[in-house]
Amino acid sequence: MDKRKLLICVLILCISIVMVPCTANAATTKTAATTKTSTTKAKKFVDLVPKVSVSVVDDANVVTWKAVKGAVGYRVYRKESKDAKYKRIKTIKKATTLKYKDVKAPSGAKCYYKVRAYQGLIFKTLSKPSKTKIVKAPLRVYVACGHGTDSLGHWDTGTTYKGMTEAGLMLPITKAAVKYLRDAGIWVYTDADTGNDMNMLACVAFANKKDISCYVSVHCDWYKAVSGTYPLYVSGEGQKLAQAMNDRVLSSLKMPTRGLKKRYDLFELNMTDAPACIFETGSIRYDNKIFRNKYNKYGYALAQGIKDYLGVE
Numbered sequence: 001m002d003k004r005k006l007l008i009c010v011l012i013l014c015i016s017i018v019m020v021p022c023t024a025n026a027a028t029t030k031t032a033a034t035t036k037t038s039t040t041k042a043k044k045f046v047d048l049v050p051k052v053s054v055s056v057v058d059d060a061n062v063v064t065w066k067a068v069k070g071a072v073g074y075r076v077y078r079k080e081s082k083d084a085k086y087k088r089i090k091t092i093k094k095a096t097t098l099k100y101k102d103v104k105a106p107s108g109a110k111c112y113y114k115v116r117a118y119q120g121l122i123f124k125t126l127s128k129p130s131k132t133k134i135v136k137a138p139l140r141v142y143v144a145c146g147h148g149t150d151s152l153g154h155w156d157t158g159t160t161y162k163g164m165t166e167a168g169l170m171l172p173i174t175k176a177a178v179k180y181l182r183d184a185g186i187w188v189y190t191d192a193d194t195g196n197d198m199n200m201l202a203c204v205a206f207a208n209k210k211d212i213s214c215y216v217s218v219h220c221d222w223y224k225a226v227s228g229t230y231p232l233y234v235s236g237e238g239q240k241l242a243q244a245m246n247d248r249v250l251s252s253l254k255m256p257t258r259g260l261k262k263r264y265d266l267f268e269l270n271m272t273d274a275p276a277c278i279f280e281t282g283s284i285r286y287d288n289k290i291f292r293n294k295y296n297k298y299g300y301a302l303a304q305g306i307k308d309y310l311g312v313e
């Protein structure tokens with residue numbers, strides 16, 4: 001009996017001795033295999049490709065991307081035509097910032113974007129560029145309501161006639177124009193939203209900070225002026241804009257015109273970076289019925305003219 005027990009014991013021991021290194025060996029092999037797989041999976045930084053998407057939010061193109069492992073920052077590039085060279089428009093110096101709002105994308109332009117991640121603070125290692133992403137920048141315009149608050153902060157009525165004021169008469173027309181432009185998907189900056197609270201210096205300064213396709217200022221002429229529209233411009237593009245609006249107003253409101261006039265002495269024409277037009281909608285004496293009763297139609301006609309100029313359906 002004892003002999004048999006001893007034999008069983010020896011057998012068990014033998015099996016254990018054989019099994020243990022076997023299992024250990026198996027474990028080692030497994031670990032080695034895992035390490036090998038993870039090294040093939042983890043790409044080098046220079047081979048990583050950021051995943052990018054673009055969209056339009058309000059007046060800007062918004063570029064977003066997924067975090068790239070190991071990145072300390074990102075570079076955003078843009079070009080406006082297929083054959084152009086990419087320009088770096090922004091360097092993001094934070095690993096956690098994964099978004100760039102491009103407010104300077106040219107108004108209405110088809111924009112191409114790429115993003116690269118980088119490592120290193122002085123000597124930069126760049127990831128691969130992302131795939132090209134394309135988005136059309138919003139068309140932006142500035143529509144100013146004539147007068148309102150003057151440069152000293154005082155209320156400026158503009159010209160007046162029998163208790164009527166230019167600022168008061170032009171606000172509903174301007175608001176209507178703004179509404180119809182926005183309905184057409186155009187981004188409009190205006191002082192009409194806030195009740196005509198910006199003087200022309202403030203309007204022009206604001207407009208010049210933006211990338212806009214055109215600048216329009218809505219006015220009416222004094223009581224001694226004859227009936228009819230009188231669009232003012234200085235540049236060639238300004239003339240086209242003035243013509244487009246005048247055509248629409250004449251055909252829609254059946255009113256006379258004094259014709260387009262080139263003027264060299266007006267601030268809103270000379271100081272604006274974008275093509276500009278001061279649209280004199282008519283005489284406060286002879287045309288105020290149209291201003292008061294047909295302000296919506298007038299605003300619609302101006303908006304249609306601006307759309308014609310921009311080539312918007």
Ligand SMILES: [Zn+2]
Pocket residue numbers: 146147158159166219220
């Ligand atoms: Zn005026």
